[in-house]
Amino acid sequence: MAKEKNILYSGIEYLKGVGPKRAELLKAELGIRYFKDLLYFFPFRYTDRTHFVKIKDILADGISVQLKGILIEKEIIGGKNKRNRLGARLKDDTGYIDLIWFQGVKWLKSSLKEGQEYIVYGKVSMSYGKKTIVHPEIELLNEDAIKRNVVLSPVYSSTEKLTKNGLSSRAITKLTYNLLYVLQNEIIKDSLPEYLLSELKLISAKKALFYIHFPKNSNELKLAENRLKFEELFFLQLRLLFSKISRKKRLIGHKFSSLGKYFNGFYEQKLPFELTGAQKKVIKEIRIDLKRGIHMNRLLQGDVGSGKTIVALMVVLMALDNDFQACFMAPTEILAQQHFFSIEKMVSGLGINIAFLSGSVKGKKRASILNSLSEGSIDILIGTHALIEDWVIFKNLGIVIIDEQHRFGVKQRAKLWRKGNKYPPHVLVMTATPIPRTLSMTLYGDLDISIIDELPPGRKEIKTLHFYDSKRPKLIKFIEKEIGKGRQIYVVYPLIEESEKLDLKNLEEGYENLLHYFPRPKYQMSIVHGRMKPADKELEMQRFKKGKTQILVGTTVIEVGVDVANASVMVIENAERFGLSQLHQLRGRVGRGAEQSYCILMSSFKLSKDAKERLSTMVRTNNGFEIAEVDMRLRGPGDIEGVRQSGLLDLKLANIVQDENILRAARSKCINILKEDPKLELEKNKRLKDYILKNKHLFLSWGRIS
Ligand code: ADP
Numbered sequence: 001m002a003k004e005k006n007i008l009y010s011g012i013e014y015l016k017g018v019g020p021k022r023a024e025l026l027k028a029e030l031g032i033r034y035f036k037d038l039l040y041f042f043p044f045r046y047t048d049r050t051h052f053v054k055i056k057d058i059l060a061d062g063i064s065v066q067l068k069g070i071l072i073e074k075e076i077i078g079g080k081n082k083r084n085r086l087g088a089r090l091k092d093d094t095g096y097i098d099l100i101w102f103q104g105v106k107w108l109k110s111s112l113k114e115g116q117e118y119i120v121y122g123k124v125s126m127s128y129g130k131k132t133i134v135h136p137e138i139e140l141l142n143e144d145a146i147k148r149n150v151v152l153s154p155v156y157s158s159t160e161k162l163t164k165n166g167l168s169s170r171a172i173t174k175l176t177y178n179l180l181y182v183l184q185n186e187i188i189k190d191s192l193p194e195y196l197l198s199e200l201k202l203i204s205a206k207k208a209l210f211y212i213h214f215p216k217n218s219n220e221l222k223l224a225e226n227r228l229k230f231e232e233l234f235f236l237q238l239r240l241l242f243s244k245i246s247r248k249k250r251l252i253g254h255k256f257s258s259l260g261k262y263f264n265g266f267y268e269q270k271l272p273f274e275l276t277g278a279q280k281k282v283i284k285e286i287r288i289d290l291k292r293g294i295h296m297n298r299l300l301q302g303d304v305g306s307g308k309t310i311v312a313l314m315v316v317l318m319a320l321d322n323d324f325q326a327c328f329m330a331p332t333e334i335l336a337q338q339h340f341f342s343i344e345k346m347v348s349g350l351g352i353n354i355a356f357l358s359g360s361v362k363g364k365k366r367a368s369i370l371n372s373l374s375e376g377s378i379d380i381l382i383g384t385h386a387l388i389e390d391w392v393i394f395k396n397l398g399i400v401i402i403d404e405q406h407r408f409g410v411k412q413r414a415k416l417w418r419k420g421n422k423y424p425p426h427v428l429v430m431t432a433t434p435i436p437r438t439l440s441m442t443l444y445g446d447l448d449i450s451i452i453d454e455l456p457p458g459r460k461e462i463k464t465l466h467f468y469d470s471k472r473p474k475l476i477k478f479i480e481k482e483i484g485k486g487r488q489i490y491v492v493y494p495l496i497e498e499s500e501k502l503d504l505k506n507l508e509e510g511y512e513n514l515l516h517y518f519p520r521p522k523y524q525m526s527i528v529h530g531r532m533k534p535a536d537k538e539l540e541m542q543r544f545k546k547g548k549t550q551i552l553v554g555t556t557v558i559e560v561g562v563d564v565a566n567a568s569v570m571v572i573e574n575a576e577r578f579g580l581s582q583l584h585q586l587r588g589r590v591g592r593g594a595e596q597s598y599c600i601l602m603s604s605f606k607l608s609k610d611a612k613e614r615l616s617t618m619v620r621t622n623n624g625f626e627i628a629e630v631d632m633r634l635r636g637p638g639d640i641e642g643v644r645q646s647g648l649l650d651l652k653l654a655n656i657v658q659d660e661n662i663l664r665a666a667r668s669k670c671i672n673i674l675k676e677d678p679k680l681e682l683e684k685n686k687r688l689k690d691y692i693l694k695n696k697h698l699f700l701s702w703g704r705i706s
């Protein structure tokens with residue numbers, strides 16, 4: 001054991017072919033300090049050198065081939081500016097090919113031997129039937145060379161600096177080869193339990209590490225990749241799930257043991273509509289959580305318009321029934337106010353005291369709210385970021401609802417956490433940005449998730465159309481018609497100012513243009529963008545909300561949660577410039593009333609392949625989860641909120657999109673293991689326990705503050 005440890009932690013300078021200077025470089029450029037680091041520095045691709053091509057079979061120009069043959073002649077050819085090159089000819093039993101080098105001519109001339117057999121690898125160029133390879137790799141054919149070459153040959157990522165100093169991918173290949181030679185008789189401890197390996201038919205760590213560098217064929221490569229990807233995803237899951245268990249054990253929370261007059265009163269007298277099945281299911285999940293006296297940290301996902309607000313309200317009432325206060329936080333003043341007014345209306349007559357607080361509430365009014373809050377006479381506080389300032393003190397805060405979580409930073413959430421007394425308040429975070437299920441189970445492995453996957457009945461599907469700019473006259477007519485019916489229209493632009501490089505129709509130009517077709521005083525327009533003062537923005541929004549203007553021209557500031565039921569058309573200009581989830585969010589601003597709603601995607605004629613797919617996805621479906629899946633496939637998971645903190649991107653080999661099956665397997669194994677052995681005390685799980693002890697720093701639960 002000790003020996004194994006020693007050898008993997010030998011300094012890289014002790015590896016044959018490295019030495020102090022190269023060791024410095026490897027450390028600085030690639031972070032490789034020990035043998036172990038090089039062992040885990042995997043190739044990023046392979047060139048297929050599993051077989052030799054016969055010279056006569058080379059038919060196409062520009063392909064890379066590996067040949068085997070006898071060097072029959074070589075000569076230095078004088079070139080322009082006295083630049084000599086070396087020409088040589090290689091022959092196999094089917095024909096011959098010319099080889100040319102411009103560099104290292106002298107050295108090559110003296111070392112290449114006519115009449116000897118060589119392995120040659122390079123890109124062929126053909127002209128008039130004459131076959132040539134410029135700057136081929138060439139190596140004397142012997143047993144060692146065969147071993148190293150007749151495989152899927154690894155290609156390592158190198159840096160310019162490394163290459164300049166003789167550490168090209170090829171050189172790294174040699175080092176890795178030396179390393180594996182040294183390790184071949186050493187024990188390399190496996191981090192996965194034996195029984196797991198045999199259950200899943202995974203190869204050992206040692207075998208996998210050897211195969212991943214020098215697979216003899218695609219099967220070996222596959223075995224190695226499978227094993228190593230599984231390992232990565234498994235330990236990621238173990239980290240998340242193990243933290244979750246310990247969080248549950250550690251964190252006691254307020255116990256909302258009973259429902260009383262608020263919840264029941266609301267449910268029996270005030271509920272404005274029948275809840276959907278999904279809403280009921282989610283309320284039940286949360287109810288069970290809150291009864292247990294364990295801290296709740298839950299994410300509520302539901303597409304735009306799925307009715308998260310009423311769920312949140314009913315959860316708030318559970319807190320009130322148990323003599324706790326609740327707060328409800330939204331990312332913008334507009335949204336917070338919207339929640340305030342609608343909730344106030346919904347609970348009127350139940351004897352509940354609600355207050356609104358934001359940065360704009362000042363002076364006496366603020367002082368009085370703060371006072372009542374700390375005395376406990378305010379039951380529900382609704383507002384913006386202002387709620388988490390230190391001077392906001394609750395008497396007995398039981399639960400915090402956070403709407404549209406992606407607008408809040410981790411720090412802000414941590415601040416909230418400290419607002420409870422005795423125990424931290426329960427946290428319910430709501431988001432309308434659907435996260436692909438595969439991702440959310442990984443990402444939020446240590447968070448509980450509830451999903452509303454059903455829209456309230458009677459909602460008409462939003463019709464989505466894609467128009468090229470040439471159809472603008474049609475668009476104008478359409479807007480005119482809808483306004484004629486009394487509807488209101490959003491028009492959204494990606495930019496505020498004209499960018500010279502990207503010839504985009506910007507907001508102001510678009511606004512002018514619309515004014516031309518929809519002149520005052522017959523029509524009225526609002527304009528909203530990020531550079532406006534908040535008060536002006538607010539005023540314009542309110543005018544639109546109250547129906548005083550028919551068209552709201554804006555940038556994506558209107559994206560989040562604004563609720564204007566009478567707005568039935570969302571026009572998105574330069575739609576090709578928006579990401580899928582943003583398009584979907586924007587579309588969600590319409591379709592809130594009873595009328596048929598439309599989303600019109602305007603774009604130029606020239607579209608990239610991805611842009612085409614984004615737009616056609618929008619036209620095809622309204623389902624947020626489906627859209628999220630496509631989005632993740634197109635962009636990769638890197639841009640999805642929370643992925644970075646989760647460590648999901650630090651994976652060397654696995655890719656959570658492409659390796660979904662492995663991810664599922666890893667997760668379900670992990671769940672089963674922890675179910676049977678939550679503390680990992682069984683002898684058979686010793687390796688897992690060891691992993692956790694060794695990697696304690698990775699087990700900080702970031703979920704605690706999400
Ligand atoms: P979101 O999930 O986007 O926050 P909201 O909570 O704002 O959605 O709900 C959208 C609209 O649907 C609101 O006008 C709300 O009153 C209505 N609504 C919510 N649940 C139902 C239901 N079960 N039946 C009918 N209408 C509902």
Ligand code: MG
Pocket residue numbers: 308309403561
């Ligand atoms: Mg909402």
